[in-house]
Amino acid sequence: MTSSGTRREDVIAARRPGSPDRTRPAAHRAAPRRAAVMLARPRAAAWARAAAAAAAAAAAAARALSAPAGPPDSPAPASATTAAAAAAAVPRSEKLFLERPRLPVLRACSTALPPHRAPAQAWVESLRHHDDTRLGLADLHPDVFAVNPRLDILHAVAMWQKNFKRISYAKVKTRAEVRGGGRKPWRQKGTGRSRQGSIRSPLWRGGGIAHGPRGPTSYFYMLPMKVRVMGLKVALTVKLMQDDLHVVDCLEMPTADPQYLLELARYRRWGQSVLIVDVNEMPENIENAAASLKTITLIPALGLNVHSMLKHHTLVLTLDAVAFLEKKLLWHDTRYSPLYPFSMPYSDFP
């Protein structure tokens, strides 16, 4: 919303020709798209040939893709036509023999929604081709992906993660532990010097330390379980709301080349570091590709934590990981206090 009295048309009319248009919030995303397409185009054909050769024995056949259905991008349509032209330049039929899901991929929440809230939504993408950015829509539960942005809880959980494992091994000797110093160095009176009782008092050079670190110190503490759960929910919410969360139908890749993953992340503007989360088993291609990369990390859903989510720029979740997280995190909203630790059997533990 502009301030009172300023209209967008006046701002545009007053702009000098050639200066960038800052009236639209997402304008900066539209312009570089052309350059990004140039990035991908030279390699895509080589990978497509390699993938086709490697996957020639695969069972699935390529399906002809209709143009991606869905609402157009919020910036000007000029970028969409440019992207479409670039996509036409890389023939889709050449790229894959990987099995593709029936389009569009729609995911609904399995847990009942509260009656007054609508689900958050995210596009379902895929790693099979660099242009597979809108295969469908995923509904995300608002009590996990649209909670209040409690940055204080996020900070508390991040600090807890950093400090609860810390054991400080610093230890210095007190005047009792330093070797020597049992005898009074000179008599109490008459020497003209200050009265001293031991050569190892903290006042002396070489003496003990009065209030130094004493022994291994543990900084262990536990935040309540519900606070840690809230931290995860807030982190997921923040990632989604800042456009750093991407949902992927599965982690199938056409090649095991780490460079493919890097350039895909660069083309889709995922940022400097990517955290990819799946539930259990991951395909070989992405495991081998991510093994040698430092900025792209692959973790199981059980290993998701606030520090990793904040450390990596982008979070990529599979649909299975979204279902798993929703199930586990929403259980805490309706559970009893534990009668005995949850590590022991209950009848309906999630």
Place this chain on the structure above:
Amino acid sequence: MAALVAAGALGRRLAGLGRAGGRRLVQSRPGAPPVPESPPEPPPETPPEPGYPGVVESTAEYAFVERLLPPTRVPDPPRHPSYPTPSGWTPPQDPPPALPYFVRRSRLHNVPVYRDVTNGNRELTVVRKIEGDIWALEGELRAFLAQRAGREPRTQVNELTGTLRVKGRFDGEVRAWLLQKGF
């Protein structure tokens, strides 16, 4: 060791007199430690009789253990023929009221109004789990409590946590007011 061997040999020689006699002569030395006997050999394995079912592991009785394990989730309240129930509970209105704010129920399905006491004399009424336009709720609550108490009470709004604190002990009235609104 030699004495034991000798005793064994003597026992065997005297076994000709009679099996019982030989054994009694060898073993009846007073105060002597008992002769360690070799462990009895296991009987030779006989083939199982035809018709023997063998050992079967069964988990059929585990159902009796499973039915004792407690649940973890708070169940949804059952449908009652009339409300309020004998304990005074009323379910939230379905569909939710058309107001700019919404007050969720607690995990045990109660209206989230609580009493807070500090220093023994500072009483507060806390309304939690507020979503939407919390300031609208605060304005309406102020008007309601002003009408009840004669003057507007002091309130504090925390938008981030969705809580509203009112100075004074009004928890029963606020709870009834929210129930009447349909939350």
